[in-house]
Amino acid sequence: HNNTPFDGGIRTGFVELDNKLGEVGKGDLVIIGARPSMGKTTLAQNFAADMMINQNLPVLFVSIEMSGKQIAQRMISGIGQIELRKVLSGKAQIEDCGKINTAAMILEKAPLMIDDNARSTTSTIRRSA
Structure with missing residues (x-):
């Protein structure tokens, strides 16, 4: 689990994905497609x-x-x-x-x-x- 503080953003719980995304901002719409x-x-x-x-x-x-x-x-x-x-x-x-x-x-x-x-x-x- 990534304990690095995010500046008001939200972690996904997947460290590598969090590192790629930077952070998900509050109020962001995230669409997962596949x-x-x-x-x-x-x-x-x-x-x-x-x-x-x-x-x-x-x-x-x-x-x-x-x-x-x-x-x-x-x-x-x-x-x-x-x-x-x-x-x-x-x-x-x-x-x-x-x-x-x-x-x-x-x-x-x-x-x-x-x-x-x-x-x-x-x-x-x-x-x-």
């Missing part, structure tokens, strides 16, 4: 997790493809470092249950709002923000 199934949502969730957990910044996560429950399950998987299939299936090993519970408690306390309205527009996202 072909389908390349990990765009996972990357955005990793950014969000670092921002809300390590930097204590409020996060609005907007998805028109996934439900809030699916987003939360993926975040629990990432925060707890547990395979997503174990979180989704409920067939986690005993040692994973503690990780899942801890990750869920961290997520519950995090300053996160999820907007999963499939009909979101830039105007409705702006109102949510």
